[in-house]
Amino acid sequence: MKKMKDERLIIKNLKNIRVAFLVQTIGILAILLYDVITVGFTEATRNPLWFLFIITVVVLSFLNIGVSMDVYDDTKMPKKPFPYYLTVMIIAFIGIAIGLIQLFYSGKISDAIIVGSVIFICFLVPFTYAHYLRKKRSEQLDK
Known part of the structure; x- marks a missing residue:
């Protein structure tokens, strides 16, 4: 073929x-x-x-x-990626805050840990992927 x-x-x-x-x-x-x-x-x-x-x-x-990262990166000059450790810290803060809110409403610590962990993972995975794409793009532009 x-x-x-x-x-x-x-x-x-x-x-x-x-x-x-x-x-x-x-x-x-x-x-x-x-x-x-x-x-x-x-x-x-x-x-x-x-x-x-x-x-x-x-x-x-x-x-x-991946597509939106390419479109966004082509509209402006490339900038240095946001530090990854700060992204993880912000996401951890969001997960802890939502876990505490769940603890306040349900009163069960197990529910709060589960909800906070799920929120943390659900935010961490896409932000990690986006950070990887930005880093890969900046390395390609440096070459």
């Missing part, structure tokens, strides 16, 4: 993939909406399609981080 070299065909192929992805996502949402209506939200979240939808949204978000 020959590899496509014509940019118009490559762009057309990517548009076709985008349309297929959109149809697939709308189908998944329709099935999940039907489950929510017929059996309720709690039972619908136990459907494996719910997990597939969440994973799809997370992967799409991470892929869009």
